[in-house]
Amino acid sequence: MEMVTGSVTRCDCHVSIISPPLPSxxxxxxxxxxxxxxxxxxxxxxxxxxxxxxxxxxxxSLMKNSVAKPKRITxxxxxxxxxxxxxxxxxxxxxxxxxxxxxxxGPTKPDxxxxxxxxxxxxxxxxxxxxLDPNLYDIVCxxxxxxxxxxxxxxSTCVGTLEFRSVAEPIARIxxxxxxxxxxxxxLANCVGLDADSHEVHCETVTGVDxxxxxxxxxxxxxxxxxxxxxxxQASTFGINGVKEHAIFLREVHHAQEIRxxxxxxxxxxxxxxxxxxxxxxxxxxxxxGGGPTGVEFSGELSDFIMRDVHQRYAHVKDYIHVTLIxxxxxxxxxDDRLRRYAIKxxxxxxxxxxxxxVKDVKPQKLILSxxxxxxxxxxxxxxxxxxxxxxxxxxxxKAPGGxxxxxxxxxxxxxxxxxxxxxxSGFVESTGKQVLPALxxxx
Numbered sequence: 154m155e156m157v158t159g160s161v162t163r164c165d166c167h168v169s170i171i172s173p174p175l176p177s178x179x180x181x182x183x184x185x186x187x188x189x190x191x192x193x194x195x196x197x198x199x200x201x202x203x204x205x206x207x208x209x210x211x212x213x214s215l216m217k218n219s220v221a222k223p224k225r226i227t228x229x230x231x232x233x234x235x236x237x238x239x240x241x242x243x244x245x246x247x248x249x250x251x252x253x254x255x256x257x258x259g260p261t262k263p264d265x266x267x268x269x270x271x272x273x274x275x276x277x278x279x280x281x282x283x284x285l286d287p288n289l290y291d292i293v294c295x296x297x298x299x300x301x302x303x304x305x306x307x308x309s310t311c312v313g314t315l316e317f318r319s320v321a322e323p324i325a326r327i328x329x330x331x332x333x334x335x336x337x338x339x340x341l342a343n344c345v346g347l348d349a350d351s352h353e354v355h356c357e358t359v360t361g362v363d364x365x366x367x368x369x370x371x372x373x374x375x376x377x378x379x380x381x382x383x384x385x386x387q388a389s390t391f392g393i394n395g396v397k398e399h400a401i402f403l404r405e406v407h408h409a410q411e412i413r414x415x416x417x418x419x420x421x422x423x424x425x426x427x428x429x430x431x432x433x434x435x436x437x438x439x440x441x442x443g444g445g446p447t448g449v450e451f452s453g454e455l456s457d458f459i460m461r462d463v464h465q466r467y468a469h470v471k472d473y474i475h476v477t478l479i480x481x482x483x484x485x486x487x488x489d490d491r492l493r494r495y496a497i498k499x500x501x502x503x504x505x506x507x508x509x510x511x512v513k514d515v516k517p518q519k520l521i522l523s524x525x526x527x528x529x530x531x532x533x534x535x536x537x538x539x540x541x542x543x544x545x546x547x548x549x550x551x552k553a554p555g556g557x558x559x560x561x562x563x564x565x566x567x568x569x570x571x572x573x574x575x576x577x578x579s580g581f582v583e584s585t586g587k588q589v590l591p592a593l594x595x596x597x
Contacts, residue, residue: 258376260352261291261376267289267290267378268376268378269290269293269379269381270295270377271293271295271381272295272354272383273295273382273383275301275385276576278381278575278576279301282324283327287328287330290379291336292328292337293338294324294328295342295354295375297342297343299341300324301321302320302404303321305450307409308403308409311403311412311416311451311455312416313413313458314458317406317410324339341359342356342359342373343357351376352377352380353374353375356372357371358372358373377571378571380573382574384542384545385578386542387543388539389537389538389539389540390537393515395514395516395520398517399516400534412532415531419436420474423436423470423473424469435529437470437473438477438528438529438530438531439474439477439532439534440477441477441534442534442535442536443479444483444507445485447536448537449485451534451536452478453505456476460503476505477506477528478500479508479509479510479522480508510523520533541555541556541557542578545558553579554583557577557580560573560579560581564579567582
């Protein structure tokens, strides 16, 4: 089970991070006490893992997972305009945005609480916000999603063992001050730049509205007293052609929704009269690339779904559907050998085919391995680890091995003041002599 969290923090029940005074500053201590308990939704739904499997086959669920796109909701522009006009930059020439003049959430005044800006709403960022005292700090979170994802259970949502709402916890519930305190905010946006000298971050809103009349992007700046970069990492493709276009990752709720939609669609299409045997086998061939915790967990969940549900509800195609797990090296190579052998035994017993190979190209309906062999697929899930995001790579900050933001033992970013970094986006700089902790299991 993969725990995508901070690579330099540990999930003990209580963590205190005290920054000693910087040489160029007066004596100052920045104390962050962060305690993040497992949200009650996770505990409650984990007790009923198989109860909601049947919802995959309800008519309403199939309609929600259909390929049809929903109609655009009217009034969305006014809603976003109202919520963002206070700290936004209007696009030139758009009459709908004339009220939203270029603006910045400026520096705090001497009689105001220090402002802590947190970039990201993942494990590390939410742990921090949970522990920050809103009586001492104004908390501002900038993230493209307004919830935290309990990633170890994402695989279960793909096959209906759990519902999506049970693995997503709203930011406002993790830190209620964000939706209540006057000086605390949440902005649905991406950070696109950092001006450390001016203590400002540059952001762009995430509208999430597609269609013929999409919303324009607002740009705004945020001043900070303390900045914590916890933007996480993104799935690694290793530059392989076709991965982003044809494969599905498993890191967000919408990834799990897309996997479920495509799995159900392929099951229904394969039962249509006139489908050839070869096409039927391709549609029902689920390929997972990556033998790490996420790939193994998803393969196990998928094989369990096939044996317990598909064989009963799709009896006509039960002999065609199967799962293949492709890994370049050993399955769960970073784990204990005894655990690895147990996982391999369980996978093979449940019908998962294990293939050792390196993917060199991904086509719309097949992938090509390094030995030029071809593997047709109907569903391709890519889970080969993580790497730095474009935002992290673009920052002019010291870097740790692997392209992460370099930090010292106090989680500070050297050479800049009042900037910290935690989670998968950060790692110890070489001068500390410390190794970057893995973003897995108990360590994370």
